Structure formats: structure tokens, C-alpha cells
Amino acid sequence: MNTEPAPETLRAAMVAALREDGTIRTERIAEVLGRVPRERFAPEAQPTEAYDPERAVVTKRDTDGLAISSVSAARIQAFMLEQAAPRPGENVLEIGSGGMFASYLAELVAPDGAVTTMDIDPEVTGRARRLLDDARYEHVRVVTADGAFGVPEHAPFDLIVVTVGAPDVPPAWVEQLAPGGRIVVPLRVRGLMRSLVLVRAGDHLVSIGYELCGFVPMQGAAENRERLVLLHDEPGEEVGLRLDDGDQVDVEALSxxxxxxxxxxxxxxxxxxxxxxxxxxxxxxxxxxxxTRLTATPAARAKGIVASASPLGVATVVVGGTLAYRTVRPTDEARTRFELGAYGHGPAAGTAAARLVHEIHVWDQEHRGGPGARFEIHPAGTPDDRLPAGRVVDKTHTRITISWPGKP
Ligand SMILES: C[S@@+](CC[C@H](N)C(=O)[O-])C[C@H]1O[C@@H](n2cnc3c(N)ncnc32)[C@H](O)[C@@H]1O
Structure with missing residues (x-):
């Protein structure tokens, strides 16, 4: 007997869950997610998996087993649609394809908008073309090319949605953006990925919102992955630092x-x-x-080498041969609250840990519950005196700034 719930039931439950936790806030988006047959764009998975709001369906891995293509989890797709807010009649480019997200975009720009979805991998575009045709989205254009260069022949775009982790904002995206257009992009800055909504402000872009997210890394001309350096290399008990944006550390001294x-x-x-x-x-x-970010295996934590085993890494400050990383300890037996602190190792351990804890205080007093950060994306070569106050991160094509307006 088939006990699998019907797709309509799964779809309604998915939308109800995403409304309940505030991910879906817009009626049109709820309606489209409640109508498009998600299971047809993830035939590799059981329908219950395809409709699980938290679950991505991996469709391709590289030779090391790292996921390089997937149908993104419904929660991620839903908040990116909320961020992108596609409107009827708009011309949209999706970078990183699969078919699923493109079908949602096509519904939201109908009846007279247009969607181009592109992927660097011909296997992915072949699959997307087939699934889109089968589900009656023949009008969605599917292009095989490196997304770093956009699709000039179909520009300008009112909306560019990038669904792959980007280390930078290549100039083609800005050039191919229509006046008043938006870019939604999972951008990795200093090892952290946030899905930014960017709008143009003169010669640069500014963020009008962001969400925490995780995406497979971009390939092709813009590829620039994080590097992992090991500080403890006992097999199974590895501890390392994830380095990004030109970070340099003294591995020997830190080990x-x-x-x-x-x-x-x-x-x-x-x-x-x-x-x-x-x-x-x-x-x-x-x-x-x-x-930087300290990462470790569960076995390394169990052995007491470090106190954290986050695969994405925990916030860490490195000063010469010293490092200090963020940690927590429970404040009650039921472990409902935790105190933030830092563990330091090395000649200046106490100073580095105190430095990190000082910034925990600043966050708590000046930014906790506040409006958050503002990102600006300036062309490379923009002089310092034309950048806002805050952290400047130099990328290949851009100078990215992160500033914190503070609580009103
Ligand atoms: C998370 S998947 C996209 C999911 C898709 N939007 C969906 O409907 O769920 C990311 C895709 O980005 C693609 N990709 C990686 N680098 C790319 C590049 N430079 N240009 C275009 N696509 C790229 C990968 O091949 C992969 O298929």
C-alpha cells in the first residue's frame, strides 16, 4: 500500500510551515509555492524529501564528494523569492540552474515577463531543460555558460538572482542590470555567506537586506574557494582554519x-x-x-583539543602565533541559556581572547537586535576616501565594505 502523502498535501504543509515561521510573508509567493509541483523538479528524491523545507536535494557531486549542484531547500528558495520580490512583466536572470527556482520565477513574472536560467554545467542545463519542458515551462530560456559573464544578449535584467555561492560581484552583473534593478546574491565575505539584496546607488551597489544562507561554491572564471589549513592533522581529529580573502597565517606557530x-x-x-x-x-x-574561522571534527572536540566542532568554523582572531576563538558555556542545568566567551592559545592568549570578548560586548550593547550591517559593493580601484567607514574587503573586481549603522 502506498502511504506516501499526495503532493498537494505535502505542498500545503510546506507552505503552512514556511508561513508559520515567517519565511513566507507575501501572498503571491505563498500561492506560487502552493501550486508548482516541486516533486517534478526533484525526481531523484522522494516527494517527502522534496517538500521538506530544510532539505536540499543534491543532484551532483565532484570527485571528492563535495556537492556541486542541488535543488536548494524550500526555505532558502522561499526567502530568496521574498528578497527578490519578482514582479509581473520583469526580465529575470537566474545564475545557477536546476529548473525548480526558475519555475517559481516564471510564475511570479507571468504573464508577460521573461526568465533566463543559466548554468556552467551542461548536465545541469540539460536536466533543467527537460524538467521545465515536462512541467510546461517551455518559455523559460535555459543557457549553458559561465554566470560570471551574465547573458548580455538578453540584458538588461530587472532582477538577477544568483543561486550559487559567489566570492565576488563580477562587473557583468552590474553592467547587465536595468536602471532600478536588483541583484540577490549569496556573497561570501571574510568566510561568511549572506544572501544580499543589492540595488544600485551611482557607481556602486548597496544592500537593502540580507539573510544567512549556505550554497555550493561558484565554478569558472570567478571561482575562488576558501582554503583550509590544518593546525592538527591527526586523522579523524583534524583542526583547521578556514582562510578567505587573502588571509595569511603562520601555520607552524599556530599549530x-x-x-x-x-x-x-x-x-x-x-x-x-x-x-x-x-x-x-x-x-x-x-x-x-x-x-578567520576555526573548524574541527567532533573527535577533536571530544578529545578536548578544541571546544567547538562546527564544520563551517567559529569566529577566530589570529594575532601572529596566537589564536582565540568564540565559545559558549551553559548558564543553567537545562542548558537553555549560554554565556559567550573566548578561548585563547599561544603567547598572547589572554589578550587575544579579551579582544574577542570586547567585541562581543560592543555587539551586545550597540548592535544586538539592531538594524544589522550594511554592505556596499564598490568597483576595484575606488579610493579609500570614497568608501564608507567600516571594514573594507578587497576582492578581484570590487571593494566590499561592511558598516554598522547601530541602533536608533
Ligand atoms: C544550488 S545549485 C542551483 C539550484 C537551482 N537554482 C534550483 O532551482 O534549486 C547551484 C548551481 O550553480 C552552478 N554553477 C556553479 N558555478 C557557476 C557559474 N560560474 N555559472 C553558472 N552556474 C554555476 C552549479 O553547476 C549548480 O548547478
Whole structure:
């Protein structure tokens, strides 16, 4: 007997869950997500998996087993649609294809808008073309090319939605944007990825919102992956630093430091167990010179080499041969609240941990619950005196600034 719920039932439950937690806020988006047959764009998965709001369906891996193409989780697609706010009649470019997201875009720009979806991988575009045709979206254009160069023949675009992790904003995206257009892009800056909504302001772009997200990395001309350097390389117990944007560290000195006893500094600042602290991490990445991310295996944590086993890494400050990373300790037996602090290793362990804890205080007092960060994307070569105050991150094509307006 088939006990699998009908797709309509799964679709309604998915939309109800995404409305309930505030991801879907717009009626048109709820209506489209409640109508498009998601299971037809993820034939590799069971329908229950395709409709699980948190689950991406991996459709291709590289030779190391790393996911390089997937149908993004419904939650990510829903908040990107909210960020993008596609309107009827708009000309839209999707970079990173699959078919699923393009069909949502096609519904939202109907009846007289146009959607071009592009992917660097011909297997992905072949699959997308087939699935879109089968689901009666023959009018969506599918292009095989490197998204770093956009699709000039169909520009200008009112909206460019990038659905792959981008290390930079290539000039073609700005050139192919119509006046008043928006770019939604999962941008990696200082090791952190946020899906930014960008609009033009003269010769640069400014963010009008952002969300935490995770995406497979961009390939092709704009490829620029993070580097992992190991500080402890015992098989199964690896501890490393994820380096981004030209970060340089003294691996030998830091490996030696990690083997020495730690120094702890606690902040007195507490957070709830379920409370998101991604803006704290963004603040630390903005405020700390020498910011990187410490990553470790669960076995390394169990052995006490480090106190954190986050695969994405925890905020870490490196000063010469010293490092200090953000950590937490429970404040009650039920583990409902946690105090933020830092563990330092190396000759200046206490100072580095105190430096990190100082920035936890600044976040708590000046930015917690506030409007968050503002990103600006300026062309490379823009002189410093034309950039806003804040962190400047130099990329290949751009100078990205992160500033924090603070609480009103
Ligand atoms: C997360 S998947 C896209 C998911 C899709 N939007 C969907 O409907 O769920 C990311 C895709 O980006 C593609 N990609 C990676 N680098 C690219 C590039 N430079 N240009 C275009 N596509 C790229 C990958 O091949 C992969 O298929």
C-alpha cells in the first residue's frame, strides 16, 4: 500500500510551515509555492524529501564528494523569492540552474515577463531543460555558460538572482542590470555567506537586506574557494582554519600554540539556546583584524583539543602565533541559556581572547537586535576616501565594505 502523502498535501504543509515561521510573508509567493509541483523538479528524491523545507536535494557531486549542484531547500528558495520580490512583466536572470527556482520565477513574472536560467554545467542545463519542458515551462530560456559573464544578449535584467555561492560581484552583473534593478546574491565575505539584496546607488551597489544562507561554491572564471589549513592533522581529529580573502597565517606557530593550555575569558553576555547569533559572527568578522574561522571534527572536540566542532568554523582572531576563538558555556542545568566567551592559545592568549570578548560586548550593547550591517559593493580601484567607514574587503573586481549603522 502506498502511504506516501499526495503532493498537494505535502505542498500545503510546506507552505503552512514556511508561513508559520515567517519565511513566507507575501501572498503571491505563498500561492506560487502552493501550486508548482516541486516533486517534478526533484525526481531523484522522494516527494517527502522534496517538500521538506530544510532539505536540499543534491543532484551532483565532484570527485571528492563535495556537492556541486542541488535543488536548494524550500526555505532558502522561499526567502530568496521574498528578497527578490519578482514582479509581473520583469526580465529575470537566474545564475545557477536546476529548473525548480526558475519555475517559481516564471510564475511570479507571468504573464508577460521573461526568465533566463543559466548554468556552467551542461548536465545541469540539460536536466533543467527537460524538467521545465515536462512541467510546461517551455518559455523559460535555459543557457549553458559561465554566470560570471551574465547573458548580455538578453540584458538588461530587472532582477538577477544568483543561486550559487559567489566570492565576488563580477562587473557583468552590474553592467547587465536595468536602471532600478536588483541583484540577490549569496556573497561570501571574510568566510561568511549572506544572501544580499543589492540595488544600485551611482557607481556602486548597496544592500537593502540580507539573510544567512549556505550554497555550493561558484565554478569558472570567478571561482575562488576558501582554503583550509590544518593546525592538527591527526586523522579523524583534524583542526583547521578556514582562510578567505587573502588571509595569511603562520601555520607552524599556530599549530604549536594549539598544543598549549588555553586561557579563558568570559563576557557575562548570554544568549538563548535557540537564539540565532549570525549577526554576532558578522560583527566579529567586521570588527576583528585577523579574523578567520576555526573548524574541527567532533573527535577533536571530544578529545578536548578544541571546544567547538562546527564544520563551517567559529569566529577566530589570529594575532601572529596566537589564536582565540568564540565559545559558549551553559548558564543553567537545562542548558537553555549560554554565556559567550573566548578561548585563547599561544603567547598572547589572554589578550587575544579579551579582544574577542570586547567585541562581543560592543555587539551586545550597540548592535544586538539592531538594524544589522550594511554592505556596499564598490568597483576595484575606488579610493579609500570614497568608501564608507567600516571594514573594507578587497576582492578581484570590487571593494566590499561592511558598516554598522547601530541602533536608533
Ligand atoms: C544550488 S545549485 C542551483 C539550484 C537551482 N537554482 C534550483 O532551482 O534549486 C547551484 C548551481 O550553480 C552552478 N554553477 C556553479 N558555478 C557557476 C557559474 N560560474 N555559472 C553558472 N552556474 C554555476 C552549479 O553547476 C549548480 O548547478
Amino acid at each position: 604549536a600554540a594549539l598544543a598549549t593550555p588555553r586561557q579563558e575569558v568570559w563576557s557575562g553576555v548570554t544568549v538563548g539556546g535557540e537564539e540565532p547569533i549570525d549577526d554576532l559572527d558578522l560583527w566579529l568578522a567586521t570588527a576583528l583584524d585577523g579574523h
